[in-house]
Amino acid sequence: MKKIAFFILLLTSLPAFSQTRDEASIKSIFTESLKNGQSYELLRYLTKNIGSRLSGSPGAAAAVTWGQDVMVDWELDSVWLQPVMVPHWVRGQKEIASVVRSKKTDSLALNVCALGGSAGTGPGGVKAKLVEVRTFEELAQLGKKNVQGKIVFFNRPMDPTLMNPFLAYQGAVGQRADGASEAAKYGAIGVIVRSMSSNPEDYPHTGMMRYKPGVVMIPAIAVSTHHADLLSKLTKEDKDLQIYFETHCETLEDVPSFNVVGEIKGGEYADEIIAFGGHLDSWDLAEGAHDDGAGCVQAMEVLRLFKAIGYRPNRTLRAVLFMNEENGLRGGKMYAELAAKNKEKHIAAIESDQGGFTPRGFSMTGPESAKARIRSWKPLLEPYGLTDFSQAGGGADIEPLGKQEGPDLSGQMVLIDYIPDAQRYFDYHHTQEDTFDKVSRRELELGAASMAALVYLIDQHGLK
Amino acid sequence: MKKIAFFILLLTSLPAFSQTRDEASIKSIFTESLKNGQSYELLRYLTKNIGSRLSGSPGAAAAVTWGQDVMVDWELDSVWLQPVMVPHWVRGQKEIASVVRSKKTDSLALNVCALGGSAGTGPGGVKAKLVEVRTFEELAQLGKKNVQGKIVFFNRPMDPTLMNPFLAYQGAVGQRADGASEAAKYGAIGVIVRSMSSNPEDYPHTGMMRYKPGVVMIPAIAVSTHHADLLSKLTKEDKDLQIYFETHCETLEDVPSFNVVGEIKGGEYADEIIAFGGHLDSWDLAEGAHDDGAGCVQAMEVLRLFKAIGYRPNRTLRAVLFMNEENGLRGGKMYAELAAKNKEKHIAAIESDQGGFTPRGFSMTGPESAKARIRSWKPLLEPYGLTDFSQAGGGADIEPLGKQEGPDLSGQMVLIDYIPDAQRYFDYHHTQEDTFDKVSRRELELGAASMAALVYLIDQHGLK
Numbered sequence: 001m002k003k004i005a006f007f008i009l010l011l012t013s014l015p016a017f018s019q020t021r022d023e024a025s026i027k028s029i030f031t032e033s034l035k036n037g038q039s040y041e042l043l044r045y046l047t048k049n050i051g052s053r054l055s056g057s058p059g060a061a062a063a064v065t066w067g068q069d070v071m072v073d074w075e076l077d078s079v080w081l082q083p084v085m086v087p088h089w090v091r092g093q094k095e096i097a098s099v100v101r102s103k104k105t106d107s108l109a110l111n112v113c114a115l116g117g118s119a120g121t122g123p124g125g126v127k128a129k130l131v132e133v134r135t136f137e138e139l140a141q142l143g144k145k146n147v148q149g150k151i152v153f154f155n156r157p158m159d160p161t162l163m164n165p166f167l168a169y170q171g172a173v174g175q176r177a178d179g180a181s182e183a184a185k186y187g188a189i190g191v192i193v194r195s196m197s198s199n200p201e202d203y204p205h206t207g208m209m210r211y212k213p214g215v216v217m218i219p220a221i222a223v224s225t226h227h228a229d230l231l232s233k234l235t236k237e238d239k240d241l242q243i244y245f246e247t248h249c250e251t252l253e254d255v256p257s258f259n260v261v262g263e264i265k266g267g268e269y270a271d272e273i274i275a276f277g278g279h280l281d282s283w284d285l286a287e288g289a290h291d292d293g294a295g296c297v298q299a300m301e302v303l304r305l306f307k308a309i310g311y312r313p314n315r316t317l318r319a320v321l322f323m324n325e326e327n328g329l330r331g332g333k334m335y336a337e338l339a340a341k342n343k344e345k346h347i348a349a350i351e352s353d354q355g356g357f358t359p360r361g362f363s364m365t366g367p368e369s370a371k372a373r374i375r376s377w378k379p380l381l382e383p384y385g386l387t388d389f390s391q392a393g394g395g396a397d398i399e400p401l402g403k404q405e406g407p408d409l410s411g412q413m414v415l416i417d418y419i420p421d422a423q424r425y426f427d428y429h430h431t432q433e434d435t436f437d438k439v440s441r442r443e444l445e446l447g448a449a450s451m452a453a454l455v456y457l458i459d460q461h462g463l464k
Numbered sequence: 465m466k467k468i469a470f471f472i473l474l475l476t477s478l479p480a481f482s483q484t485r486d487e488a489s490i491k492s493i494f495t496e497s498l499k500n501g502q503s504y505e506l507l508r509y510l511t512k513n514i515g516s517r518l519s520g521s522p523g524a525a526a527a528v529t530w531g532q533d534v535m536v537d538w539e540l541d542s543v544w545l546q547p548v549m550v551p552h553w554v555r556g557q558k559e560i561a562s563v564v565r566s567k568k569t570d571s572l573a574l575n576v577c578a579l580g581g582s583a584g585t586g587p588g589g590v591k592a593k594l595v596e597v598r599t600f601e602e603l604a605q606l607g608k609k610n611v612q613g614k615i616v617f618f619n620r621p622m623d624p625t626l627m628n629p630f631l632a633y634q635g636a637v638g639q640r641a642d643g644a645s646e647a648a649k650y651g652a653i654g655v656i657v658r659s660m661s662s663n664p665e666d667y668p669h670t671g672m673m674r675y676k677p678g679v680v681m682i683p684a685i686a687v688s689t690h691h692a693d694l695l696s697k698l699t700k701e702d703k704d705l706q707i708y709f710e711t712h713c714e715t716l717e718d719v720p721s722f723n724v725v726g727e728i729k730g731g732e733y734a735d736e737i738i739a740f741g742g743h744l745d746s747w748d749l750a751e752g753a754h755d756d757g758a759g760c761v762q763a764m765e766v767l768r769l770f771k772a773i774g775y776r777p778n779r780t781l782r783a784v785l786f787m788n789e790e791n792g793l794r795g796g797k798m799y800a801e802l803a804a805k806n807k808e809k810h811i812a813a814i815e816s817d818q819g820g821f822t823p824r825g826f827s828m829t830g831p832e833s834a835k836a837r838i839r840s841w842k843p844l845l846e847p848y849g850l851t852d853f854s855q856a857g858g859g860a861d862i863e864p865l866g867k868q869e870g871p872d873l874s875g876q877m878v879l880i881d882y883i884p885d886a887q888r889y890f891d892y893h894h895t896q897e898d899t900f901d902k903v904s905r906r907e908l909e910l911g912a913a914s915m916a917a918l919v920y921l922i923d924q925h926g927l928k
Contacts, residue, residue, distance in 0.1 A: 423906040
């Protein structure tokens with residue numbers, strides 16, 4: 001009888017005990033983060049002392065050294081670099097663009113920037129009449145006879161009525177990525193794309209574009225949303241309006257660079273790896289504060305938080321600063337390639353690449369059982385503003401890792417995105433406005449603590 | 465049999481129909497808000513063209529005229545002013561403060577500002593040794609013999625580890641409000657209070673203080689958090705350190721001002737009023753963007769949204785721009801007084817005075833049944849980020865209204881606060897940093913839409 005009573009006690013009290021311990025651990029993570037968090041000062045250095053970090057640039061190289069140095073100083077169990085060859089696109093001399101109206105002698109300057117990966121026009125520039133479209137279907141309907149020799153103006157806005165600005169971005173970004181290839185099919189000599197932005201603004205947003213195999217590589221620029229609206233209005237008023245633009249960008253030879261990895265070795269299940277990271281590269285126009293200095297410093301801070309509260313993990317924890325997310329994804333691919341080569345077993349990977357904003361939740365892709373396990377922790381995370389666990393996730397840098405295969409590997413891992421509140425993200429994304437002063441100390445630190453709390457729970461309870 | 469089937473159909477399908485209609489209405493509110501919302505441009509005018517609006521100032525008077533003009537232009541059913549006498553405190557010439565160290569000849573300037581309501585030192589200033597305390601208990605223990613003739617330095621920080629910065633504020637703000645009265649009891653000749661802030665910063669935060677009846681009205685200033693830390697360090701190093709400060713503020717005669725009210729008359733239940741508002745006054749140091757230009761433009765925008773989507777309410781809807789929340793609450797009290805005098809029946813009052821940040825939920829105080837009704841709408845509001853309905857609410861301006869009494873009135877109404885994400889609020893609160901550029905267009909507009917959605921639901925379904 002005594003034995004049974006004890007057994008029942010054990011059954012009922014153990015989860016409660018574990019819940020209480022988890023609660024206390026998570027509380028201590030957030031307390032350390034809000035009292036002594038280092039994310040903000042790390043980000044200040046990365047953005048203000050190093051600055052922009054496009055792959056192949058001196059800034060990117062300096063960021064690699066910085067990331068390594070900081071984590072070495074922290075005396076993690078291991079810190080290393082993963083060599084990776086990255087594309088080397090350079091903007092060159094600042095772009096110019098202007099509207100040449102048929103009945104006016106003045107020319108109106110436009111706020112533009114070349115899209116990443118674009119070929120330059122060179123000093124001669126391009127000058128042609130404009131064809132405005134919103135979709136590739138519209139473009140196809142216009143066909144060669146209306147497009148040949150012209151500049152195509154892709155002017156589909158991000159849908160402001162969607163609550164999730166990332167969905168609005170997905171709905172518009174095709175123009176930026178593939179607009180030049182599509183326009184070239186019909187003989188266009190250049191493209192100008194409405195900036196991917198939530199708002200009316202004066203500055204352009206850069207971002208990646210790519211040429212499909214076999215197309216003529218025509219130059220591509222982004223125009224500020226204010227000027228996109230103006231251009232649309234002027235084109236309607238003046239059918240003979242022309243655009244002139246000049247870009248000096250070019251793609252050079254690939255150059256060597258690195259992912260930076262910092263690790264705390266696990267105890268009982270050291271072979272099981274939980275990785276978390278952001279990308280170290282940024283666009284050349286930006287300090288890369290929200291995109292994605294925030295994700296990098298948060299990933300580093302997760303490890304610092306565990307050291308600060310004296311937590312020794314069961315599993316192996318890794319902060320990964322990926323190189324080249326913006327224009328090639330070479331770092332993410334290399335990380336996955338090396339993981340496969342070294343037969344590493346990742347049980348979860350968490351990416352933070354949606355800005356250093358206030359916590360909202362986590363999105364997940366992976367086995368149902370693992371996702372259900374994570375959702376069962378919601379009561380522990382909700383007090384910290386983490387309420388959204390409903391979306392599918394898996395950011396660009398960790399996606400290649402999701403394909404890990406092999407005995408006891410395949411289909412086991414969960415890809416997770418940290419979801420902050422995204423309403424301000426596309427005010428800054430890929431622009432000169434993505435600067436340190438746009439980041440709130442508390443919001444940034446809370447993101448690091450949120451990630452650490454989830455890592456702690458996965459480390460404690462596993463995902464099987 | 466047919467009849468029964470029809471009856472069952474009616475029973476089961478009506479709520480579903482209503483739910484679908486509510487969903488669609490709320491969707492159309494958010495769509496209008498995110499596409500054509502006017503809150504942001506209204507706030508731009510209020511902050512950039514009018515600017516600071518302390519009660520009794522020309523800015524406050526201009527804001528009254530502006531609020532009235534905008535709502536008259538919108539052709540609401542009625543727009544009117546409610547006269548109210550308000551306190552008239554003026555800062556005068558900029559404050560100065562410095563540290564005078566016993567073994568150094570230089571003097572260190574401190575970033576300070578007089579607290580609202582404080583008496584000034586006049587041109588002679590005050591100069592005395594410093595006594596640092598964290599609590600009134602510490603002060604009492606020190607007693608007259610240690611405090612007499614000195615300046616008391618209240619240096620209790622807002623607790624950074626609390627997730628809700630408003631709780632941290634509540635835990636620290638007593639020093640600011642009552643510090644001078646407490647210190648005067650023991651013969652202090654001035655007080656200097658650590659700014660109410662979440663962060664280490666260079667600028668001071670002003671805010672209201674009050675003198676208890678019978679105490680000597682000693683001058684009170686706030687010091688920036690950076691300088692509070694410095695002062696604390698220097699005082700420990702140099703026991704004979706002195707502080708000099710000079711303030712030129714004074715309280716003049718009360719002056720006339722106004723609440724501004726805009727109304728759309730209800731249909732079937734026109735006698736039931738739903739009021740929503742923010743406060744039009746701000747501190748003199750700030751543009752009053754988040755505190756509380758945001759709340760004012762959101763309240764106005766609620767009415768505009770309903771007109772824009774063609775919604776005719778069942779109940780009477782009122783946007784109220786309260787005057788003098790910061791240093792007297794005269795507007796809130798006058799609104800309640802007039803409501804009582806006119807035997808008005810308010811069923812709900814919603815206040816937005818926690819900044820123009822991204823939506824989180826609503827807090828509520830009132831009858832359990834009404835709160836339960838509101839919570840039952842959570843599924844309709846969650847898609848817009850409104851997930852927190854658990855806290856008690858009732859902001860400063862609407863609290864006096866909560867006491868409405870009379871047949872069919874008493875205990876009926878619900879006081880509601882709109883809760884945005886508050887992590888950045890105390891970076892700006894009552895400072896020179898509370899400016900328009902700290903407001904995100906989408907976050908601000910979403911707040912207006914959130915309030916409109918709740919007003920819509922209360923209007924449709926009542927609270928009984």
